[in-house]
Amino acid sequence: MSTQHLPARALELIRIFQEKLILELKVFFFTMQEFFWFSTRAFVAIPKAKRYWRDVLDQAKICGADSLPIVMVSAISIGALLAIEVGNLLEDFGAKTMLGRSTSISVIRELGPLLMGLMLSARFGSRNGAELGAMQISEQIDALRAFGTDPIAKLVTPRLVAALIMFLPLTALSDFAGLHSAAYMAEHYHRLDPGIFWNSVYPRLAPRDFVVGFLKAPVFAIIITLVSCFNGFSAKGGTAGVGRSTIKGIVVSSGLVLIANFFVSKLVLENM
């Protein structure tokens, strides 16, 4: 190949790359626009949720009661692990009495809500994506529209309302389980008196610690529900398409949960 041809080939490759990039950007912005309208319609339909109160209750059971075991298991294991690791570190500095303080802040501000968000993204989000994706593929969503029912009000808003209601108590239970497992490990692994542990927890917890933690619950509820439902509604291409849209829903909502976790903490801690 002569060297004279190289610039022409390089220019051609750049042109192809540019075209692909522009196409991808167009698809991205179109999807964002669609997602914005989808989310707006889900929120606007909230007053209609009382009409679908049975669906709200069903979804509350799915994302609340049915999700409790996995949320508790993850909270207990991370609380216990945190107590062991942080306790070992504090022991080197002779500050083991601060174990309650450090674990409670970590659990209440960050790990309790974050783990709950990730677990629910996997459990509740995947269920939404797969169920709605299957409904989309089998034309059940088109059937709702064809017979004069708003599918977003019927299928998405009850899930959103249920998640907004249930994520708060789940966060509280996740914090409770995480803290108690940390206290248990502090007593039985680090031989720390429970009185010392709890004395470093309660008097030192500030309102902002709870605001940071509990503000994340509704933010995660909105992200997980809307992203998973939107991907379910966008499913196409048969059963493989349902799989793709479900995975996309979990990956995107988990990523957004991690990003939102950072920004909510930053926002509250800088302003309170």
Added chain:
Amino acid sequence: MIELRKVSLKYGDREILKNISLTIKDNAIKAILGPSGVGKSTILKLMLGLIKPNSGQIIVDGTDITSMTETSLYAIRRKMGMVFQGNALFDSMTISENLGFFLRENMKLPEKEVNRRVTEQIQFAGLEGYEEQLPESLSGGMRRRVAIGRAMIFKPHMILFDEPTAGLDPVSSKKILSLISSLRNDNNLGAVIVTHIIDDVFNVADSVAVLYKGEIIFDDSTEKLHKATHPFIRSILSDKILEL
């Protein structure tokens, strides 16, 4: 009456419908015949406003639905019942719940009236004893009859059928076709049937439009189809089932 006036539709670069015009009269059965994947089901979705055309007008009972919003389309859609190709029954609901769903959802009828209509459709479809079964436990023909009952239950002016006999055995197909004929003869309803099976057209339709490569190449009574000279129509008349 439903009218499509110079309707065109594209998916990306692919031209699905090219400037097609169709008129569907009340109290008559119109068939839309064409090979698979040619855009026949798309025409039904256009009539319901489920998708929007790139150009042209769709007129339902004198109202142009082309630029109507989703919310205002609901009233138009209730004039038509749709039987989807895969039936689109709600798989988490029983047969009677499927039948009564839209009455409870949109028409706010008293529960007694809902139950009366559900029983009426169960009898019409010959599904007595299956009221509390889930759709998955029924045969293909039974599910199709439930889907027809669901489309009829709120007494629309017209019913749209997407491949009503596709995937059914000959006995079930015959039952479905006689059910469709009875809509016009006994219930005075109009119907649009999208199909790739030419025998279905001759069995139930009053008129037929043939869709080929995105264009309507024939639109007249079923009797006149035999006299059509278009090579594609001549070929389908000899082969009967379109596998192109």
